[in-house]
Amino acid sequence: MHEEVLVRQTLKIHQDKYDYATDLHFKITQKEPWIFVNGWRIKISDFTNSSSYAYDPHGVQVDVDGANIPYCTWITIEVEFWLTDWNTLRISDVEWTRESSAIKAIPSSGWTLDYPVLDPYSGQWLHKFIITNDDKTDSFIVSGLTFNVSKDWYANLTDISFPPSPYPDFILEPGQSWQTDISTPEPLYGGHIYFRYNLTDVYEGRDIVSINWADHPVTEPVDEPETTSTGFVSGMYEIANVQEKIIFGEGNTPTPAKELPPFQPSINDKLSYDEELRYIKNLTPTLPLPESDIVRIIISQAWLSQNDEDVHPGIVKITFPSDWLNKTEVSDNEPIVLLRIPKKMVELDDTNKDPNLITISYPMTMFEFYTNIPAISKGKESAENIDASTNEKSLLLQPSIIKSNLVNTVSAGVLAIEYQERAWYQRNSDYTVIRVTGVVDPCSYSNQGETFRNYNEREIYLNRNGDIGEVISDFTDSGNAYVWVAIYDEGSWVTPWNWLLINVTGTLQPIEYYFYINSGVYDIWLKDTSSGTWYSKSYDDTDNPAAYIDWLTGSTELDSVGGISKSFRTETNPIRDDWTYASGNWYRPKSTFNWHSYSPDQQYVYINAWWDGSDRINTQHVTGSSIN
Known part of the structure; x- marks a missing residue:
């Protein structure tokens, strides 16, 4: 020290x-x-x-x-x-x-x-x-x-x-x-x-x-001492050597009123170790949404203050003429607010029946505040520089891959041993939740030569057994890291690995996610927080659809590929659910979901779950050779 x-x-x-x-x-x-x-x-x-x-x-x-x-x-x-x-x-x-x-x-x-x-x-x-x-x-x-x-x-x-x-x-x-x-x-x-x-x-x-x-x-790193002490960190407990789990906050007494879903996918229900290596080698990155599919709504800060219809301080609800889309109605020198989001999201969220008006409500964090219109260009230029460097990195990877018939196999003589822990939140039956937004932060990685892969997930269980959306923070033993989305339909993984995927290797930036259910179609967006770039996919399940979200679950999953003998550690912290949507209104998850339970502890994997001071679900995911 x-x-x-x-x-x-x-x-x-x-x-x-x-x-x-x-x-x-x-x-x-x-x-x-x-x-x-x-x-x-x-x-x-x-x-x-x-x-x-x-x-x-x-x-x-x-x-x-x-x-x-x-x-x-x-x-x-x-x-x-x-x-x-x-x-x-x-x-x-x-x-x-x-x-x-x-x-x-x-x-x-x-x-x-x-x-x-x-x-x-x-x-x-x-x-x-x-x-x-x-x-x-x-x-x-x-x-x-x-x-x-x-x-x-x-x-x-x-x-x-x-x-x-x-x-x-x-x-x-x-x-x-x-x-x-x-x-x-x-x-x-x-x-x-x-x-x-x-x-x-x-x-x-x-x-x-x-x-x-x-x-x-700037100091040289020192090893974190072993301790069982806990320290308060921005509304959470950070635990050295992560052995103790804590749920805290009013109203969080476990209430296991429902049975857990019968189908619970694991890491090898998607890819084997060898398959993922093969796909990484031939990765074709998901293409970002083109600007033609993005709308930019610019309004003055004064207008927003006068016309915000939502009393909740974290939500903005506004009604404005439809011709304001991609049209500036403010002067160059007044403080402004920018909402830059996918066009389809606006179409799904518009509740106004008048074709000449648009009424939308979104979390305040989706709005960007600028001193004037020229300041937007400055921010956009910075984001484009970041995005350009990311794209150049992606082009170093060889194209291309189309998902074929995925079979869970491993190399001959290598046993796929899985370790997994989950933290379960069940839906409050008073709410029919059809949307959830949040963020995944794949924050650290180290490896001294161990062979493994690790998925840290927000599993979004729908009300029909076997229908699940997963937002995954994926670490491989080579140092590659990705945030991607998987869809399960009737218990089968039905989307390619690179269907909706952002490469975060070497940067480990947080990725925002938006999961919508709309008449049997599941719309998912990922937003790269370092560049502001949007990515989107839709899955059509109208033949036998789910209607709402039933569980929000954190899952820490490890494929040890035969055993653990060398030092490694990964962490995704947090995966956080920020907002849920039900009956035409946005709610914090603590209103729409209840704490349920942890799964039994397992070696090499750890999960911790808590409500933060803003009533959001947070899960911390750690894998490592020292976790017993």
């Missing part, structure tokens, strides 16, 4: 709650249970009195007073945090106070930067950056995110020169995270990744509420 790691952050907070405020209170924490705070130094402008104390080994409470801070004043906070290892920093429970009243100053949030990992394809070292909304109630917009990689030490973070932000603004709802990889030609041990970003309050005029500068010192 390192002796000390100094993590620094400077932030400016806007006092816009009182005509004047007298006190400020907040917490500074880190989240790993095996890492401790060795010391801290906090500097705050304008205040004369301050106190701070460690309320546990991982966090510090800060209280300042002795000032009258006028309305519309910026306060600067400089944080120096000495940790025993690694680099993360969270700022939470930030409140302005005056006399006996207190008002939240900014939403709770935090960031993490991982150890560098070598990308075998590009030869670059990747540093995964994650920014998270840790708040329980408030969403916020992240804007102006930019990085400066350097081996130089800068004493004053606000003096650092940063390039223009390559990312469009994005919104984070409570519990949500956004991530990207910072690429360097060497590990950069002893160097620094500096970054800057703004937080904007979504619901109060969209003014900037905090400006942030931070310093991530």
Whole structure:
């Protein structure tokens, strides 16, 4: 373990709650249970009195007073945090106070930067950056995110020169995270990744509420110590060596009222190990949706604020003229909102019977917020650059493959041994759920020469036995990784491996999924979060269709291909169900589904399931040689 790691952050907070405020209170924490705070130094402008104390080994409470801070004043906070290892920093429970009243100053949030990992394809070292909304109630917009990689030490973070932000603004709802990889030609041990970003309050005029500068010192990896401690992480428990399973949150007492589905597919019900290797060698990637099948709805932020018909803060419902599709009705210099989604999705979701009007409702996270129309082009250019690099990588693979008669076979003398654990959520019978949206995050992979393959899945069981949709995070022992969709019809896998597939090898970016049931047709979309690229397929089951979604199930599956003798580890965390749709309305999964049960524990595989603070289903999937 390192002796000390100094993590620094400077932030400016806007006092816009009182005509004047007298006190400020907040917490500074880190989240790993095996890492401790060795010391801290906090500097705050304008205040004369301050106190701070460690309320546990991982966090510090800060209280300042002795000032009258006028309305519309910026306060600067400089944080120096000495940790025993690694680099993360969270700022939470930030409140302005005056006399006996207190008002939240900014939403709770935090960031993490991982150890560098070598990308075998590009030869670059990747540093995964994650920014998270840790708040329980408030969403916020992240804007102006930019990085400066350097081996130089800068004493004053606000003096650092940063390039223009390559990312469009994005919104984070409570519990949500956004991530990207910072690429360097060497590990950069002893160097620094500096970054800057703004937080904007979504619901109060969209003014900037905090400006942030931070310093991530790059350290060499150390092994995570064995422990049974648990640490709170953005509404979840992260468990070292993943032996204990925890379900928490109000109303989550297991209620095994229903029997589990009779047919439960496993990893070898799709492909054998040898078949998957053969298909990878001859992979033809799924083609993205062409722009002709995408609509761009651009509206002003002011218009949206006045015309949003849904009272739920996470859902936007609007009615607008049908000729607004792909037509801009705003000026070039006003703040705007962009909804860029597949045309068929709009057609399925439009509830207005007037052909001249469109009424749609979607989660707030599907809308992108920009300062003006030219800012869209900047974000689009960045996304196209990312997408171009992904396509170039895909072209290195040899075409092409058409699914033939798939037979579950393995090489002679090699035994396919399967390990599998599931976490089951059953439908609340008060709701007929016909749509579910979510995200799959294949976040880490390491292998010291073991032979295996691993599927981490969200299994979507329909109300007809044997009809299942699966969104799969697929790791192979060669380091290849994919997110793809499988459809089972009457117990048979009926879609090719590359039917709807995104190659995430070396990048491991989160992939959003959208699963719709519509009169016997199953429409599925995947969205690459790094590029904004949409992919889509439909399966026609009108001969004997299912009508609704009955189970949402997490599954961790491993084919050991004969046995485990060498070290390996994969993780997909989370697979998360964000929204469900029933009877014309969007609901959080905690309203429409109930916790049911875990399957028995098995060696080499692990699953953990929980409701987060936004009432979403989360599952963590780990496979590894050390899991007993």
